[in-house]
Amino acid sequence: MKLSEIASIIGAEFQGNDVEITGMNTLKDASESELSFVSNAKYVKDIKNTNAAAVIVSESAKEEVPENTLALVVENPYWSMAILSKYFAPPIEDDTLPEPVIGKGSKVSSKAEIAKGAVIGENCTILAHVYVGAEAVVGDNTILYPSVTIYRDCRVGNDCIIHANSVIGSDGFGFATNNMGEHKKIYQNGNVVVEDDVEIGSNTSIDRAVFGSTLIKKGTRIDNLVQIGHNCEVGEYSVMVSQSGLAGSTKLGRNVVMGGQAAAAGHLEIAPFSTFAARSGITSSIKEPGKTYAGFPLMDHRKWLKLQAKLAKLIKQN
Amino acid sequence: MKLSEIASIIGAEFQGNDVEITGMNTLKDASESELSFVSNAKYVKDIKNTNAAAVIVSESAKEEVPENTLALVVENPYWSMAILSKYFAPPIEDDTLPEPVIGKGSKVSSKAEIAKGAVIGENCTILAHVYVGAEAVVGDNTILYPSVTIYRDCRVGNDCIIHANSVIGSDGFGFATNNMGEHKKIYQNGNVVVEDDVEIGSNTSIDRAVFGSTLIKKGTRIDNLVQIGHNCEVGEYSVMVSQSGLAGSTKLGRNVVMGGQAAAAGHLEIAPFSTFAARSGITSSIKEPGKTYAGFPLMDHRKWLKLQAKLAKLIKQN
Amino acid sequence: MKLSEIASIIGAEFQGNDVEITGMNTLKDASESELSFVSNAKYVKDIKNTNAAAVIVSESAKEEVPENTLALVVENPYWSMAILSKYFAPPIEDDTLPEPVIGKGSKVSSKAEIAKGAVIGENCTILAHVYVGAEAVVGDNTILYPSVTIYRDCRVGNDCIIHANSVIGSDGFGFATNNMGEHKKIYQNGNVVVEDDVEIGSNTSIDRAVFGSTLIKKGTRIDNLVQIGHNCEVGEYSVMVSQSGLAGSTKLGRNVVMGGQAAAAGHLEIAPFSTFAARSGITSSIKEPGKTYAGFPLMDHRKWLKLQAKLAKLIKQN
Secondary structure, three states: OEHHHHHHHHOOOOOOOOOEOOEEOOOOOOOOOEEEEOOOHHHHHHHHHOOOOEEEEOHHHHHHOOOOOEEEEOOOHHHHHHHHHHHHOOOOOOOOOOOOEEOOOOEEOOOOEEOOOOEEOOOOEEOOOOEEOOOOEEOOOOEEOOOOEEOOOOEEOOOOEEOOOOEEEEOOOOEEEOOOOOEEEOOOOOEEEEOOOOEEOOOOEEEOOOOOEEEEOOOOEEOOOOEEOOOOEEOOOOEEOOOOEEOOOOEEOOOOEEOOOOEEOOOOEEOOOOEEOOOOEEOOOEOOOOOEEEOOOOEEHHHHHHHHHHHHHHHHOO | OEHHHHHHHHOOOOOOOOOEOOEEOOOOOOOOOEEEEOOOHHHHHHHHHOOOOEEEEOHHHHHHOOOOOEEEEOOOHHHHHHHHHHHHOOOOOOOOOOOOEEOOOOEEOOOOEEOOOOEEOOOOEEOOOOEEOOOOEEOOOOEEOOOOEEOOOOEEOOOOEEOOOOEEEEOOOOEEEOOOOOEEEOOOOOEEEEOOOOEEOOOOEEEOOOOOEEEEOOOOEEOOOOEEOOOOEEOOOOEEOOOOEEOOOOEEOOOOEEOOOOEEOOOOEEOOOOEEOOOOEEOOOEOOOOOEEEOOOOEEHHHHHHHHHHHHHHHHOO | OEHHHHHHHHOOOOOOOOOEOOEEOOOOOOOOOEEEEOOOHHHHHHHHHOOOOEEEEOHHHHHHOOOOOEEEEOOOHHHHHHHHHHHHOOOOOOOOOOOOEEOOOOEEOOOOEEOOOOEEOOOOEEOOOOEEOOOOEEOOOOEEOOOOEEOOOOEEOOOOEEOOOOEEEEOOOOEEEOOOOOEEEOOOOOEEEEOOOOEEOOOOEEEOOOOOEEEEOOOOEEOOOOEEOOOOEEOOOOEEOOOOEEOOOOEEOOOOEEOOOOEEOOOOEEOOOOEEOOOOEEOOOEOOOOOEEEOOOOEEHHHHHHHHHHHHHHHHOO
16 A cells, blocks of 8 residues: 555545555564554654654644655544555455365365364364454464364464363454544454463453463463453463453563463553463563462552451451 | 232232233333332342332332332342243243244245244345344345344344344343342243344344343444344444354444444443453443453553553563 | 282382272271371271272381271372372263163253263253263253263252353362472362252352362252362251351251352351351351351350440541
């Protein structure tokens, strides 16, 4: 898509080199043929280091855009980005893709649907009512139980087990809101990558990234009814117990344990070997590795036990 | 079904005009050919305004029944209502209904099931393993991802996206309990109406109404693993983040935001533009619009922040 | 599998009677042809009463093994047990089993999959995209809504209703962890038994037992998005409201009510007729029947109300 066309769609003035834009990305990751945006004052300082072909900005941030990058000035950059995201969304299915490839020794139920362009490794078991989307890749020796859905472009590694009715790659919860309170979908054009030896329970949802990948690293164990938001990263050998959840872009180090119904806010970094008791509520990053926490607001697990004792005492007094 | 037959099923005495009863409904909404009931002393005062053909009541409420309405007196009106609800439940599928209608430009996977009597609009994408039940209606340009289930009689608007494995129209959680502690199912003979431009995440459940409709208004955004009970109403442009939930009959105004794992009790009314932080627990109605809340029990968000600071101080003291 | 072979797989010394081992089980339930293990010092005292053919133990517990039972000594018994569990796992599907049996009057969608060896009773309604696994048994008059998955060997009784996308029999969340922090799956070779007249909502997960059965007793009502861990027991006429959860091996007595988002830790016993308000967090067993609780940590419901009042007062003071 030509940059001039993009400018026209979002009503921005356009002057300069009318390059072909191949996609959208973050300021940091955008290549010289990609478009980026700044919607939050916090990120204005990062504009000067971008390699993006063009950046959608508000009037006030225009001056920060570096020399080789074009500024597309609009009133609501986030809303404009949302409008454009649709143009870069691939089709859900694509009849022009090659027939799916099924590896040697794999058993695929005749009632499963493997979309064109998908690749299934060797010795897999794909049960009835599974869906593997366009250009998705499943490794060797992996078991997909009934009604598992793998959305297009997602990757599942070797030796994985995904239990019934879990979803890998549904859209992240992303939208822009205008001052009328209306929402505009931000198409989630990234994917999910599940590495080797991961087991995922039933009825769990792992959302695809808006750009790049939501990443589930090797050896991780995820239980039933777990929510993992877009662009999260779950470290090696981490454990997420049933009904726990991660909001978008949160990164767990290796061997992190999230107890049942525990949850973390978005954009946090959690140190390796951190353990969170059931129903912990994590609202800020954890830097020191290997500690145990509980409560909401979160506190050291021993402090939490103490607090409970004090509350019990408080209630006994008159 | 004749009123005399109904009386006989529940063991009530019957005298009067043996009219044909076409369904059951609330006191307020019942028409002159419908049956209603009073199971809660709180609603006895509403009996006198009903238009119902007959009302199932206990001995003590009999006198309140208006002149043109017949009183069917039983010991446990709720239990009797539960027994009768089954008789008014339509069949799950019905071979006598016409073939489903698929609008121009819609792509329906050969592995989807569109039941007889269903209507799919134009330019829809219906992926594998989707189920659209009898007499359900899906609007134009709507995308149903794999293994989405739309139960019979439900309606989904135009320009909607429903992600994999979500369920629209499963039965509300309704039953009567007798004094032996046994439960009797109350058939949920209402439906779900999802208006236009609604996006629903994966593994989300929206229950059908017992009477009338569970209503999801236009422009709403619902994330993964969300629970919406029977007879709820979600206002325009509202946002429900992952793992949040609404118990039955709660009504959100427009642009209400429910944070992750937040939940509301049943039968509440929440003012427009209310925002609830993650894990808020809402137990009473909110009248003033536009405020922000947190905690369980719920409080003003700033008060909640203060309370957290005080608790932190409390724990530090010896 | 010969005991000598088992010893060789886990690197244990073997001397004695090389019997054929037919399965693994707990110390208490293992028969004379089964293998057991002790991984927790708490259970060492139970070794002396086992009938198991052999027990995997650490050096320190070796002396407790009774005369007719063989001790297989390893460094990490839990890890060794995990390795062996795979050898006793039946195949997911088995082409040598007989064709499934469908009872008189049952309607099974051509888009459902009933695996070989399964048995469906009379007058059932099995909708599209349902999966009933190998040797699973479904009773009479039972309704399975679309995309319900019943894993192999599970049993569902008569007069049950299971709503769309719920999963019966996914693997319990079991694994051993070595001192490198790596996890080894413990194959869940038990099943789920759902008795008669049980209704289960949509998107609910009930995990199969590691040994024996996860048990849902008759007349129980389970809502949407509920989690029931492996080896749990839910008593007759119990009620689990949406988004509630039970960790593994917890047993509810009859007529227990778990409110919305309430949860119980593992290995607890909850007395009959206990009621837990929404979002209760249960961390120890309840012995006295018929009481009402709330909060996390859990307390008597009236105490909880008092505590809330005190907290409110605390926040008002300066």
